[in-house]
Amino acid sequence: MLGNFKYSNPTKLYFGEDALSNLKVELASYGTNVQLVYGGGSIKKNGIYEQVITILKECGKVIFEDSGVMPNPTVEKLAEGCQIAREHQVDLILAVGGGSVCDYAKAVSISAYCEDDPWEKYYIRFEDVTCKIIPVGCVLTMVGTGSEMNGGAVITNHKQKLKIGHVFGDNVFPKFSILNPKFTYSLPKYQMVAGCFDIMSHILEQYFSGEDDTTSDYIAEGLLRSLITSSKIAVKNPEDYEARSNIMWTATWALNTLIAMGKTTDWEVHMLGQAIGAHTDATHGMTLSAVSIPYYKYIMADGLQKFKRYAIHVWDVDPSGKTDEQIAREGLDRMETYMKELGLVMNLSELGVTEAMIEPIANSTLIMEGGYRILNHEDIVNILTNSL
Amino acid sequence: MLGNFKYSNPTKLYFGEDALSNLKVELASYGTNVQLVYGGGSIKKNGIYEQVITILKECGKVIFEDSGVMPNPTVEKLAEGCQIAREHQVDLILAVGGGSVCDYAKAVSISAYCEDDPWEKYYIRFEDVTCKIIPVGCVLTMVGTGSEMNGGAVITNHKQKLKIGHVFGDNVFPKFSILNPKFTYSLPKYQMVAGCFDIMSHILEQYFSGEDDTTSDYIAEGLLRSLITSSKIAVKNPEDYEARSNIMWTATWALNTLIAMGKTTDWEVHMLGQAIGAHTDATHGMTLSAVSIPYYKYIMADGLQKFKRYAIHVWDVDPSGKTDEQIAREGLDRMETYMKELGLVMNLSELGVTEAMIEPIANSTLIMEGGYRILNHEDIVNILTNSL
Missing domain, CATH: 1.20.1090.10 (Dehydroquinate synthase-like - alpha domain)
Known part of the structure; x- marks a missing residue:
């Protein structure tokens, strides 16, 4: 039965082969420092990286690269991303990739200013976010996880042999996501x-x-x-x-x-x-x-x-x-x-x-x-x- | 084909038999003056009016009643609602009723400060909203129009024998809507x-x-x-x-x-x-x-x-x-x-x-x-x- 629930989905989506053209408008709402998150570099081969960089530069953004996000983002990588975010006081985290990259970006967004160990707080104790959240935007290049429009973020702890997903509230949803089906063509x-x-x-x-x-x-x-x-x-x-x-x-x-x-x-x-x-x-x-x-x-x-x-x-x-x-x-x-x-x-x-x-x-x-x-x-x- | 589109739906929904209990939390985000919009008074018979008034008073709101919204809200009624909104500089328009009441509330929200004749601007020339928009919240008592989570507002002009709906953008969507299925029981x-x-x-x-x-x-x-x-x-x-x-x-x-x-x-x-x-x-x-x-x-x-x-x-x-x-x-x-x-x-x-x-x-x-x-x-x- 449909019991008592709250439904709220604040993510703005741009869909279609022209979707990336909307990035410029969205970027105007955020400050100068952008943490650009991506994976192993496939976006450099298919040209998406170039397109995104061009737009970021046209908008006068200062880019802090955070690449090498693995298919199952780890706690160690998360710590690295938080370091970048804090050090450069980034105003926006822009994830360019698939679900892992988006998940990771969201995890960084809520962990950079976390007053506790994020793994313990979010993934072991399943607590809510209480610190400042850095806004996240996504350019999706791989389809499946739905991470572009939800509050989920899965993180892996290899030492503990645990891969855990925490589904956060609507304050953790990406602010915007860009969905171009053609960006997924080059995927094996x-x-x-x-x-x-x-x-x-x-x-x-x-x-x-x-x-x-x-x-x-x-x-x-x-x-x-x-x-x-x-x-x-x-x-x-x-x-x-x-x-x-x-x-x-x-x-x-x-x-x-x-x-x-x-x-x-x-x-x-x-x-x-x-x-x-x-x-x-x-x-x-x-x-x-x-x-x-x-x-x-x-x-x-x-x-x-x-x-x-x-x-x-x-x-x-x-x-x-x-x-x-x-x-x-x-x-x-x-x-x-x-x-x-x-x-x-x-x-x-x-x-x-x-x-x-x-x-x-x-x-x-x-x-x-x-x-x-x-x-x-x-x-x-x-x-x-x-x-x- | 799914071409190029933007999807954005900022309305927060509270659903279920306890849904109204969330009104208090929502009211905290708005100023003191609330324009309470409703129809012919059926909400007084089924007790919903009383419940809403109690919550509004508990939250220290000053209530400006705007009742008598008809099933097909007219341009004349719209002018009346705009007058109330402007005169009392209302901070929130709270619609308690069905689709017509919600539609009307949205129409008032974009017409009160409209620099032009709203009927001409929105319903004849189908122009976008350029003026200040008063936030709208809805307590739904009748189901059908979907007005609780969209930017639509149908207005009737009897002199011109026209009933026209304009579907506005996400800036006109209600900020929140309260959906209690039991509130619809008393409907004939x-x-x-x-x-x-x-x-x-x-x-x-x-x-x-x-x-x-x-x-x-x-x-x-x-x-x-x-x-x-x-x-x-x-x-x-x-x-x-x-x-x-x-x-x-x-x-x-x-x-x-x-x-x-x-x-x-x-x-x-x-x-x-x-x-x-x-x-x-x-x-x-x-x-x-x-x-x-x-x-x-x-x-x-x-x-x-x-x-x-x-x-x-x-x-x-x-x-x-x-x-x-x-x-x-x-x-x-x-x-x-x-x-x-x-x-x-x-x-x-x-x-x-x-x-x-x-x-x-x-x-x-x-x-x-x-x-x-x-x-x-x-x-x-x-x-x-x-x-x-």
């Missing part, structure tokens, strides 16, 4: 489909909770159908602008709080994926795809009516003459076929996980409430083993 | 189902444009399915909280710009409805329901593939062995059956329209581009005649 297919599955997983994590019938469920089904249709096109023709733009837009709405309204959610697939990521540094979307089918088959009986609905509303399973269980299972089978068609990683071995790693990964997996079943340690081990 | 069934159809019409006006396949279409289909399911429940049991809350939430998302992204749209059903409203003062949703089926049948051939998709995705029409035209028509037939089940007005005679009024109404109907067919005067007359 592996990353593209991983991003597609990340989107799907975001929707499913929210969809598979509750036994009611809310508007959020229907919007989620619409987003899923759009994603399935467009990802099938994009995997064949990565430069299909319409498909790539639908995927990009779906990704934003998959994780900007809208379809979470009225939902409890346990995000257990992400908890599994994050634990795998902390032990392997594998691509996030692939850690999710490797465990999803085994996970959903494991809990299917506990949320049977919703899995049945999923099969009919999303996968067009014809229910006539079938038991609820058969319908639900057929839905998951169709999902599996689709995932293989996309070329997703379907087992953990492919990500370098061995039997010996199951127990440590299970120990790193946070167990959450809010879904159809609260797992125990043995369940986690079983699901991971089934995913090998 | 006629108004409730009219509101439901207003929502459906908002979605369809945006859905029936373009021949592409965008995320907006899929979200629209999800919203439609949610609305259909919940309105069927609510019409039987108006105090079904889940159904009423789904309807309320769907209404907001039906018209807060999300599903308009990538859409051209002509809003022709609303143009017809508004012309009928200007000549009859009939309930808005019923003016739409009376013309919708005749209108869609009239233009069906021009957007056949979309009408076919609508039949399959929204009305579960089985397409096997049928022509596109048969499928599309079956979708509209099912829509008509649903509308009758809800008890909607299915013809103009019931709203007091006579044959003699067809020509004047057609003359007041704005003809728009962006849909599947640009109508001419004769088309309008035909559709109105088919709707009699």
Whole structure:
């Protein structure tokens, strides 16, 4: 049921192939010092770096580069970014990249002036932000995490073998994000489909909770159908602008709080994926795809009516003459076929996980409430083993 | 196709049966003088007025009442509201009511300090706001228009026999809106189902444009399915909280710009409805329901593939062995059956329209581009005649 909630989403989005032309207008609202955050340098190859630098200079900004953000940003890198932000008293953090870069930028924005150890405060104790927040803007070059329009920021602590996401309030959302579907063209297919599955997983994590019938469920089904249709096109023709733009837009709405309204959610697939990521540094979307089918088959009986609905509303399973269980299972089978068609990683071995790693990964997996079943340690081990 | 667009929605929403408890926090952001806008006094009967007044007083606000807002707010009433706003230099306009009250509050907010005749500037010349805007907050008691989270404001000029809506930018959106589904319980069934159809019409006006396949279409289909399911429940049991809350939430998302992204749209059903409203003062949703089926049948051939998709995705029409035209028509037939089940007005005679009024109404109907067919005067007359 849609209970009591607050909905507020202050991020301004510019979408389309001309989207970057709006950066200038946005920059006018911020001071001179800009911390330019990006990853391994792919934006230098595809020309986006050059375009952004030109605009920043035209606007008279002083640029402080903060590059080398890794796919799973670490606490050590976070400390480095905070140092830059404080030292140069930056007025804006501009993230140019994918979800990791945006997540990192947000983490820096709330950690630079944090009066405590940010890892302890935000990721272990899950406390709210109480310090000054540096404004963040994003130029998205990779699709999936929805980080461009939410308050989420995932950080990895390798020493503690923990990868944890904290979803902050609307004061941490980016002030603006620039979404040009063409900026995602140069991404390797592996990353593209991983991003597609990340989107799907975001929707499913929210969809598979509750036994009611809310508007959020229907919007989620619409987003899923759009994603399935467009990802099938994009995997064949990565430069299909319409498909790539639908995927990009779906990704934003998959994780900007809208379809979470009225939902409890346990995000257990992400908890599994994050634990795998902390032990392997594998691509996030692939850690999710490797465990999803085994996970959903494991809990299917506990949320049977919703899995049945999923099969009919999303996968067009014809229910006539079938038991609820058969319908639900057929839905998951169709999902599996689709995932293989996309070329997703379907087992953990492919990500370098061995039997010996199951127990440590299970120990790193946070167990959450809010879904159809609260797992125990043995369940986690079983699901991971089934995913090998 | 999702082309170039800006998406920005700054309205903060509080939803649920405890939603009003958040009014206090919001009021703290504004000055002392509050213009309290409401309609004919139904909020005094159901106790909402009392609750709001108590909170306003507790917050030390000085209240300037501006009541008697009619279902189709007029230019004369608008002038009255502007007078109050200016005279008392109000810091916040608080609208307590349905869409008309919210629309009116927004119109006052941008007209009080308008350097020109607001009707001429905003509704005839469709110009942007250039003057100071007074902040608006809403406490919603009636569902349908989506006015609680958009920049729309419809105003009626009886002398000119014109009812015109201008959709303003995000600077005109309410700062906050309070949505308690229980506040809508006391509404007569006629108004409730009219509101439901207003929502459906908002979605369809945006859905029936373009021949592409965008995320907006899929979200629209999800919203439609949610609305259909919940309105069927609510019409039987108006105090079904889940159904009423789904309807309320769907209404907001039906018209807060999300599903308009990538859409051209002509809003022709609303143009017809508004012309009928200007000549009859009939309930808005019923003016739409009376013309919708005749209108869609009239233009069906021009957007056949979309009408076919609508039949399959929204009305579960089985397409096997049928022509596109048969499928599309079956979708509209099912829509008509649903509308009758809800008890909607299915013809103009019931709203007091006579044959003699067809020509004047057609003359007041704005003809728009962006849909599947640009109508001419004769088309309008035909559709109105088919709707009699």
